[in-house]
């Protein structure tokens with residue numbers, strides 16, 4: 141289980157997270173929702189060790205993460221697919237995937253096979269530069285690259301951003317499959333409707349605080365509330 | 377005559393290339409323009425000289441010890457001076473290496489004195505005749521060594537995990553961290569590779585010039601200019617830029633007069649910056665950190 145307890149994170153004087161508590165139980169998909177600037181990316185960056193917390197704690201299976209270096213957090217099975225995909229544009233697809241497995245020794249053949257099974261297009265393009273892929277393919281590569289680390293918990297920051305609706309549906313379907321194969325998922329989205337459709341439990345952030353949480357059904361029943369926090373179009 | 381000028385230009389250019397590659401490698405992973413790259417070679421030349429005197433003239437021993445010593449020096453510079461200011465703006469980083477430049481000049485002068493010292497020639501001065509062109513053995517050796525070093529680096533960046541990780545950090549250091557790449561260790565390794573390159577170029581240059589605290593000053597400038605040809609980013613660009621400078625200055629020296637040798641490097645750099653500011657092989661947008 142990944143848990144955040146009263147976590148505070150600031151950029152200089154500005155507090156972007158003002159004490160948020162959330163739990164991601166093993167085997168679940170948990171959605172973290174919120175409008176622009178709510179602090180979703182900040183939360184993921186803190187979990188991955190890119191930002192330091194000023195208060196509170198972050199832990200996975202009772203191991204504190206919040207003072208570890210990013211690579212140590214990856215080694216403990218918490219891996220992020222960052223906002224904007226950030227594939228290594230000048231590296232080939234295969235090299236990108238190899239970098240995903242950086243923290244692991246030994247053969248990566250089985251993992252490559254698994255990633256190519258989820259995303260056959262990556263197998264076909266393995267020699268192509270990451271930057272030459274389409275937006276949707278780059279998102280697949282970003283997810284595949286993270287899977288190469290064999291994550292226990294996968295953090296996804298707006299994987300649907302900028303993708304055509306058909307691709308969004310496809311990505312969500314694959315996230316569900318990855319979860320069914322045993323990976324716990326923390327999914328950050330602005331597009332609440334899409335995220336709620338696959339999440340077991342959700343949190344809604346607003347300017348650095350959790351203002352609402354519940355199962356997808358509970359939040360869907362309170363669509364009006366979700367809508368008021370997320371903005372109209374976001375709730376679909 | 378022309379062929380000879382070109383070959384010896386390529387030989388000089390390959391020495392510039394070793395410096396240029398060191399500068400590019402460190403710059404593209406740390407945004408540091410390392411002015412001390414030449415001094416690493418200069419210290420290396422002095423170390424090699426000392427070891428040669430104490431090892432009964434074994435070049436192999438001197439080379440190995442020098443590589444280890446200069447690599448250690450580069451690592452120490454990274455850990456003690458550059459790491460504490462990592463993430464600073466480029467001017468701060470640049471100024472720190474300027475400090476290292478003067479410190480190393482001073483330390484070398486203090487230990488080994490201000491006089492120039494001669495380094496034993498590695499080859500006889502009788503030139504080889506290849507297809508009617510007379511080529512100095514030392515020049516040929518320099519070109520060969522630089523080519524082998526280039527080949528090894530190519531394989532390193534293409535096939536090894538740390539080599540690919542270095543390229544990944546160049547592309548996007550934050551994404552590299554998120555993939556579990558230990559960015560600091562890889563940056564340290566980058567400085568170490570810079571040290572190895574500097575040691576090799578110091579030993580190759582030493583027999584051609586006198587060993588002194590200033591022996592590398594000109595090479596540093598030309599290596600930097602070579603690196604700018606590749607936009608301080610592209611390794612093939614830096615190599616080709618360095619070779620162009622080596623050949624151009626040899627031709628200028630041969631046909632116009634020795635005083636034009638240095639000028640030509642700067643004429644070239646002004647041309648490159650005016651025509652292609654990102655370097656001849658640039659044009660590729662880089663993600664800012």
Ligand SMILES: Nc1ncnc2c1ncn2[C@@H]1O[C@H](COP(=O)(O)OP(=O)(O)OP(=O)(O)O)[C@@H](O)[C@H]1O
Nearest residue numbers: 151154156174175176177178179180181182183330
């Ligand atoms: N590097 C930074 N320096 C200063 N403030 C920042 C920085 N990054 C984010 N912020 C601020 O922190 C707050 C939270 O930003 P964050 O990026 O976490 O939001 P988000 O929920 O991910 O938004 P979006 O949906 O637009 O990605 C915002 O007010 C933002 O302006």
Ligand SMILES: [Mg+2]
Nearest residue numbers: 180181182223
């Ligand atoms: Mg965000």
